Amino acid sequence: MKIANSQLNSRRITRVLSVFAFAFLSTIFSSFAQDGEELFNTHCATCHKVLDNSTGPKLQGVRKKWLDGGSTEASLYQWVKNWQVAAANDPYAKQVSDWSPTAMSVFGFLSDEDITAIFDYADNYVAPVAAVAGGGDGAVSGPVQETSNTWVWILLAIVFAGVILAVGGVRRQLRFAVEESETGAGKDRSYGDEIREFIYKNKIAVGLGALALILTILVRGYFVLNDIGVYNNYQPSQPIEFPHSVHAGINGIDCKYCHNSVEKSKSAGLPTVNVCMNCHKGIPGNTDAQKNQIAKIYKAAGWDPEGAGKYTGKGEPIVWNKVHVLPDHVYFNHQQHVVVGGLDCKQCHGDMTKEGLARVVPVHELSAIEGNIPLTRATLTMGWCIECHGSKEIANGNLNTLGSGYYDEIHRRLTKHGKSLYQRMLVDEKVTVKELGGWECAKCHY
Ligand code: HEC
Ligand code: HEC
Ligand code: HEC
Ligand code: HEC
Ligand code: HEC
Ligand code: HEC
Known part of the structure; x- marks a missing residue:
């Protein structure tokens, strides 16, 4: 993996500032986006x-x-909560519940x-008007892409x-022209003057507006850091009742067999139906419940299990719902963490060897796990x-202890060019992720 110079010293002020600007704008605009679209995409x-x-x-x-x-x-609302x-x-x-054999x-x-x-x-x-094809994540039979309105709002705001400004400019020009022709002399007033005058005239409204803005930012900042855990135990329904316990647990299948990009790229990846078929061609299940679920794999793969079995060519991808969802502006990389x-x-x-479908495990459960x-x-x-x-x-x-080369290279650069920085890092006799830049906004935010 390449090591950026920023690993050692970076203060890329512009990027940080742009994150602040982004954070500021998103704070303002995300209140518009209390989001039926997002709810629809994640749940329905x-x-x-x-x-x-x-x-x-x-x-x-x-x-x-x-x-x-x-x-x-x-x-109707009762229906959605519990049909x-x-x-x-x-x-x-x-009568509606008889619409299809599938239950909501x-x-x-x-x-x-x-x-x-919703x-x-x-x-x-x-x-x-023209549907754009979804972001191709390759083998990942991806969840529904969430589109972020935030950018649309920001763009609209800029336009x-x-x-x-343009209209104001024209109006000003006209007024000056009129004043000039009436008095013979134009007052050259800048936007700054006009804004100051506006604020002066509307002191109370502007004050209240600014106060509200600051409060929203503070409150949102508080929630970002001290989040009450809105994701805890989040476990969307899935097209197939896939039990991790049976696969990664009882049958001891390695996580990487199915999440095969976890050590190589940003995302871990989800298995395609072919991966399931590697085994399930020969494992149709014993109980009725198992057979029902595994029949869905066959349908997705376009596999007719009758007789010796054959592919019909009429498959459709399994669309798994995404469980762990970070906002679009956050960058997270599996390789960086796992390798x-x-x-x-x-x-x-x-x-996961004890879980059924995946869920977002609350932090107190995570912390209780040994190691x-x-x-x-x-x-x-x-x-x-x-x-x-x-x-x-x-x-x-x-x-200097990990043979992977990644830290060795940082070590080499620090001992060569950044001795004092390195000494400061080692005051507490350890180097943390933070000390290598893990708290910089731009590391995690696009
Ligand atoms: C697992 C699949 C599934 C999911 C997920 C699901 N539904 Fe449904 N929904 C159905 C089915 C199937 C029906 C038709 C009724 C039946 O056959 O049981 C239905 C019916 C409905 C109806 C009545 C439609 C009508 O024409 O009368 C509404 C409203 C509805 N769903 C809303 C929602 C909302 C809102 C969500 C997300 C929060 C949602 N559903 C998620 C499967 C689902
Ligand atoms: C036989 C294939 C298979 C194996 C082995 C497997 N998984 Fe999964 N995993 C899946 C499938 C299919 C899903 C999607 C369904 C779901 O969310 O449970 C999934 C979902 C997940 C998710 C949630 C993904 C999301 O949308 O956020 C995590 C996390 C996960 N697996 C971790 C693991 C870990 C850790 C292991 C090893 C202990 C493992 N898996 C082993 C097939 C597998
Ligand atoms: C440092 C925490 C961390 C570790 C360690 C970690 N994950 Fe994840 N995982 C995440 C986060 C955060 C997401 C959500 C990523 C996103 O939405 O961009 C995620 C998402 C996933 C997903 C959903 C698909 C995807 O790539 O977004 C799968 C599958 C998954 N992880 C499997 C694994 C497996 C298997 C391992 C171990 C080899 C693992 N993870 C280790 C934090 C972690
Ligand atoms: C490495 C082999 C292997 C792979 C790959 C595999 N499975 Fe399985 N699966 C098994 C075995 C073994 C069982 C247990 C069958 C039994 O108990 O008769 C099983 C059982 C199941 C069951 C029934 C579980 C229950 O007890 O309710 C479902 C559903 C299932 N698998 C779905 C999937 C899906 C979906 C995939 C692909 C994402 C997949 N499997 C990939 C080996 C595999
Ligand atoms: C359990 C501990 C843990 C958690 C939780 C965790 N990380 Fe990390 N993170 C690490 C470690 C360890 C590294 C590797 C340090 C390095 O890159 O030198 C790392 C590195 C990173 C890097 C690269 C930093 C650099 O200096 O290049 C980014 C970006 C990052 N993490 C983002 C995230 C995000 C976003 C989340 C939350 C969704 C997260 N991490 C959660 C432990 C964690
Ligand atoms: C280690 C990774 C990491 C670092 C460093 C980091 N953030 Fe974040 N930030 C996140 C994650 C993950 C979220 C999404 C959390 C959530 O939705 O609860 C987030 C959310 C936010 C949000 C909320 C946006 C919204 O959708 O409401 C703001 C604002 C923000 N970060 C600003 C900053 C600023 C400013 C810095 C630098 C001082 C910073 N972040 C540093 C990971 C990081």
Whole structure:
């Protein structure tokens, strides 16, 4: 892996500033994006499309449909939270539940506001004119791509600001022209003067606005660091009930067999259906429950198990829902952590040999696992990342011990060009991730 010079000394002020600018803007704009689209993509998109029927019916106009059908909004919201309860109490919901043999998942954790946001998103959705093909992650049968509106908002804001300035400019010119022709002399007032005058005239409003802005930033900053753990135990439903315990546990299959890019790249990768078929061609399952699930693999692979079995050529990829989701502006690299940092998967994902489907394991469970560095900040939050970076020693605290070459090179450069820096690092007799730059905003933020 290449070592940037920044490893030793970097203060790339512009990049840091740009992160601040970004953080500032995203703080302002993310409040707009209380996000039906995001909720829809994470929870509903495996089974529903907005405009077409798929596993479940299309969702656009569904509120109206239920009301027209003689049901109520309350019953519809109950349906989303737990369709069985709705079907037991509302004949219309009962009728909907016969739509397909597939059952909908339950979403007891969604609030009414969340559900409203999803329906609003569905009702206001307009098909894109030219659909862009999804970001090709190669072998990864990727989850639905989340598009970030933040950039759209920022772009809109810039365009809007441009328009205002342009219009303001024209108006000013006109006014000067008028004043000039009336008085014979133009006052050359700059934007600065006008802004000062505006602020002076609207002291209270501007003051309150600034106060609100600062408070939002402080509150959001507080939540980023001390996150209450919104991701804890997050476990989306999956198209196949894949048990890690049976595969990585009982059958002892290595994580890398399925997550085969974890040591080589940024992302760990998810297995394609071919990987499942390597074994399941010959393992159709014993119990009915197993057979049902494994039949879904065959359907996805386009495999007809009758007789000797044959491929029909009519497969479709398995679309797994993403479990661990970092915002788009965060950079996380598996190779850096697993190979360079020498961390075990269980440090961040828990003991997967005992889990069923993957979930985001809360930090107190992670910290209880033997061999893990104990941490306190909620899993996947910024506080969690930097807490570990602040305490984790690298290469046993001595840059010169790991044979991988990565730290040896840093060691060589430090002893040659950065003796005093190195001595300062070693005051506490250890080198931490932080001391090599693991707390720099630009390391984690694009
Ligand atoms: C595991 C697949 C699955 C997921 C995930 C899922 N649904 Fe469904 N949904 C269905 C199916 C299937 C139906 C049709 C009813 C049936 O056959 O049981 C349905 C029906 C519905 C209906 C009634 C549609 C109509 O035309 O009357 C609504 C509303 C709905 N789902 C909303 C949601 C929302 C909101 C989410 C995400 C929070 C969601 N669903 C996630 C499978 C799913
Ligand atoms: C036989 C294949 C297989 C093996 C072996 C396997 N996994 Fe998985 N893993 C999957 C599949 C399929 C999924 C997607 C379903 C799910 O989320 O559980 C997954 C999901 C995950 C996820 C969540 C991905 C996300 O979306 O955030 C993690 C983390 C994970 N596995 C870790 C491990 C670890 C650690 C091991 C080794 C102890 C392991 N896996 C072994 C197939 C495998
Ligand atoms: C330092 C913490 C850490 C360690 C160690 C770690 N992971 Fe992850 N893993 C993450 C984070 C954070 C994500 C979410 C990444 C994202 O959304 O960009 C993730 C995501 C995943 C995913 C989802 C697919 C992907 O690449 O985004 C899989 C699968 C996975 N990890 C498997 C593993 C396996 C297998 C190991 C051990 C060989 C491992 N992880 C070690 C933190 C870790
Ligand atoms: C290295 C071989 C191997 C691979 C690869 C593999 N499996 Fe399995 N799988 C097994 C074995 C062995 C069993 C246990 C069957 C039994 O108990 O009869 C099993 C069982 C299962 C079951 C039933 C589990 C239960 O007890 O409910 C499901 C579902 C399943 N696998 C899904 C998958 C999926 C999806 C993939 C691909 C992501 C996959 N498997 C990849 C070997 C494998
Ligand atoms: C359990 C401890 C741990 C956690 C949790 C952790 N990291 Fe790390 N991180 C490390 C170690 C160890 C290294 C390797 C140190 C190095 O690169 O010299 C590292 C390195 C990095 C680097 C490269 C730093 C550099 O100097 O080049 C980045 C970027 C990074 N981590 C991002 C993240 C992000 C983002 C998260 C949270 C989603 C995270 N890490 C969570 C331990 C951790
Ligand atoms: C070790 C990695 C790491 C470092 C270093 C880091 N961050 Fe973060 N940051 C994250 C992660 C991960 C998240 C997403 C956490 C979440 O959503 O709870 C995040 C989220 C944020 C957010 C919240 C954006 C939002 O979506 O609400 C802001 C603002 C932010 N970081 C600013 C900074 C600034 C400023 C610095 C430098 C002082 C910095 N970060 C350094 C990992 C890091």
